[in-house]
Amino acid sequence: MPTPASAPISGVSAAPARRPWLIAAALAAAVGLAALNMRTAISSVGAVLPEVQSGLGMSGSLAGLLTSLPLATYALFGAATPWLARRTGEHTLMLAALAALALGLWGRAAASGPWGFLAMSAVTLMGGAVANVALPGLIKRHFPDRIGAMTALYTTAMAVGTVVPAAATVPLALEAGWRFALGVWALPAVVGALPWLALLRRQPRGGGSAGLGLRALARSRLAWLAAVFFGCQAMLAFIMFGWYARLLRDAGLDAPAAGVQLALLAGLGVPLALVLPGLAARMRTQRPLLAVLAGCYLAGFLGLLAAPVAGVWAWTVLIGTGLGTFTVALTLFALRARTPEGTAALSAFAQSTGYLIATVGPLLVGLLHDHAGGAAPVVLMIAVTCVLVAAGWAVARPRFLEDELAA
Numbered sequence: 001m002p003t004p005a006s007a008p009i010s011g012v013s014a015a016p017a018r019r020p021w022l023i024a025a026a027l028a029a030a031v032g033l034a035a036l037n038m039r040t041a042i043s044s045v046g047a048v049l050p051e052v053q054s055g056l057g058m059s060g061s062l063a064g065l066l067t068s069l070p071l072a073t074y075a076l077f078g079a080a081t082p083w084l085a086r087r088t089g090e091h092t093l094m095l096a097a098l099a100a101l102a103l104g105l106w107g108r109a110a111a112s113g114p115w116g117f118l119a120m121s122a123v124t125l126m127g128g129a130v131a132n133v134a135l136p137g138l139i140k141r142h143f144p145d146r147i148g149a150m151t152a153l154y155t156t157a158m159a160v161g162t163v164v165p166a167a168a169t170v171p172l173a174l175e176a177g178w179r180f181a182l183g184v185w186a187l188p189a190v191v192g193a194l195p196w197l198a199l200l201r202r203q204p205r206g207g208g209s210a211g212l213g214l215r216a217l218a219r220s221r222l223a224w225l226a227a228v229f230f231g232c233q234a235m236l237a238f239i240m241f242g243w244y245a246r247l248l249r250d251a252g253l254d255a256p257a258a259g260v261q262l263a264l265l266a267g268l269g270v271p272l273a274l275v276l277p278g279l280a281a282r283m284r285t286q287r288p289l290l291a292v293l294a295g296c297y298l299a300g301f302l303g304l305l306a307a308p309v310a311g312v313w314a315w316t317v318l319i320g321t322g323l324g325t326f327t328v329a330l331t332l333f334a335l336r337a338r339t340p341e342g343t344a345a346l347s348a349f350a351q352s353t354g355y356l357i358a359t360v361g362p363l364l365v366g367l368l369h370d371h372a373g374g375a376a377p378v379v380l381m382i383a384v385t386c387v388l389v390a391a392g393w394a395v396a397r398p399r400f401l402e403d404e405l406a407a
Contacts, residue, residue, distance in 0.1 A: 023202065027142050030195035031135060031150060034094060035157035037101050037192045038131050040185040041124040042070050044165035051178040058114040066118060070125055071238070071359045077129035079214060079352035082137075082344045084130065090138055091203040093130060095196040100127030102189035109183030127189075133351055136333040137344030147334045148281030155273035155327040161188075163266055217349040222336060222404050225394045226329075226350040231357030232388035233325040236297070236381060239361045240265060240319060243369070243377065250374045251308035261316045268320035276324050280331045286396040289328060294389045297322030301382050305375055325388065337401045346401050 045052065045066070053063055085093050104124025111117040135154055143150040165185055172181035217223040244265060245258040253261070280286050300318030303311050333350065337343040361384065368376035 023199075024142075026195050026199060028150070028153065030094070030192075030199060031139065032153050032157045033188075033192035033195060034098060034131050034135060035154045036161040037098065037185075037189045038128045038158050039162040040165045040188065041101065041105060041121065041128060043162045044169045044182055044185055045121070046166070048169055048173045048178045048181055051173060052117065052182075055178060056111065056114045056117055058117070062114050062118065066121060068359070069118070069121055070128075071355050073122060073125040074129040074132065075352045075355040075359075077126045078133045078348055078355065080348075081130050081133040082213075082341070082348045085134060085137070085344060089203045090134060090141070091196055091199050094134055094138070095193055095200065097127040097130040097134070098189050098193035098196065100124060101131075102186045102193065105186035105189060106183050109179045109186075133348045134344065136330060136347045137340045140334045140337065140343040141340035148278035148331065151277035151281070151327070151331045151334065152274050155277060155330060156270060159269040159273045163270065166266070167263075213345070214349055214352075216405060217345055217401075220401065220404055222395065222399065222401055223346060223349045224353075225391045226332065226336065226346060227353035228357065228391040229325075229332075229388060229395050230329045230350045230354030232354075232384050232391065233323075233329055234354055234358035235361030235384055236388070237323055237326060238358055239365050239377070239381060240323065242362050243365050244319075246369075247304070247374060247377065248308065248312065250369075251304075253309055253312060257312075261312055264316050265320045265323070268317065269323060269326075272321065272324040273327050276327045277331045280328050281335065284398055286328060286332065286335075287393060290325070290389065290392045290396055293322050293325050293328065294385055294392075297325075297385045297388075298382065301378050301385065304378050322385075325392070328392075332395055336395065336399065339402060342401045 049063060049066075052058060053060075058066075081093070088096070101124050104120045104122070104127065107120035107123065108117045111120055136151075139147060139150045139154065169181045172184060241262070245255075245262045248258040248261055249255060276289070280289055283289060296318045300315045300322060303315040303318065308315070329350075330347075333347040334343045337346050361380075364380060365377040368380060
């Protein structure tokens with residue numbers, strides 16, 4: 001077996017078999033369309049949450065439960081994805097995930113009460129969780145020599161699918177009501193399912209999954225480091241998207257200006273998703289890239305402590321650049337495994353465990369904000385960034401999951 005120093009960084013020792021360009025194009029379209037739908041359920045509902053509460057008689061506590069559903073669902077169903085893939089087939093599972101997305105998005109728009117809305121939200125989030133974990137393994141299987149380019153497609157489509165619903169849902173609600181504004185996002189999910197339906201006949205047979213269950217990965221140092229790395233970046237992202245505007249307003253920025261900064265923070269994800277996966281895939285070690293992104297985080301957070309309003313544009317760009325660690329984390333799942341099964345298992349373990357880790361962050365920020373003042377949450381984020389660097393530094397070293405489990 002080649003050593004990590006001599007093997008290709010993706011872990012693939014041979015070029016993939018040639019296939020008709022039409023099939024390759026269909027697979028690429030299937031990946032992109034699936035990724036486009038993975039965040040629509042999350043980013044669309046927040047913009048019209050007051051209208052949903054009013055229309056359904058949803059209490060504040062139920063609204064809080066709704067906003068906590070994504071992390072809980074992603075942790076639970078992300079962990080089950082490799083097991084489901086082995087029993088149904090990867091293409092069948094992706095088709096089912098997109099069907100659940102479409103059904104849940106339509107169903108919650110038609111719900112007559114708050115509990116029905118929560119139940120159908122859970123269905124659509126379940127589909128998103130499965131797709132989120134399954135796609136890195138599918139990219140590894142179908143595009144082992146194009147991991148950077150396909151991860152760029154995947155993460156860029158995901159970013160677009162986050163930003164567009166967040167921007168478009170309110171105008172749609174003003175024109176046609178909140179039910180239409182939420183239900184319309186089921187249509188892209190139906191369109192996204194069509195390529196996977198056409199590709200069912202070309203579903204590959206799974207293999208090499210022995211020893212790659214979550215129990216085995218729980219004994220892997222690499223898997224735990226990847227989980228901590230993913231969890232820290234997810235924690236910072238959820239804190240930023242949930243609290244950044246509030247922290248800026250506490251510092252003296254008015255509400256519209258704080259909203260502009262939050263939009264810029266989210267919008268930076270699109271160009272970063274285009275560039276970072278390919279850059280990471282071409283590197284033997286991703287440590288220099290990690291150092292740059294972490295440095296941006298730290299500079300932005302220190303700026304928030306020193307001059308939150310005077311330098312707000314610079315801090316937003318720096319922190320938004322630091323959020324690019326998300327795309328690097330997704331790329332590393334494929335780069336740290338030799339096989340599609342290894343990639344899927346590492347993705348499932350790191351994402352499910354990481355999302356559980358991330359749930360602590362917004363809760364701690366809320367407590368610190370209420371009891372210790374505006375600087376305390378920023379100090380917490382600096383501490384989380386230090387843990388992120390320590391875990392990411394180890395994950396970025398060239399090695400492979402299968403080699404560690406076989407040792």
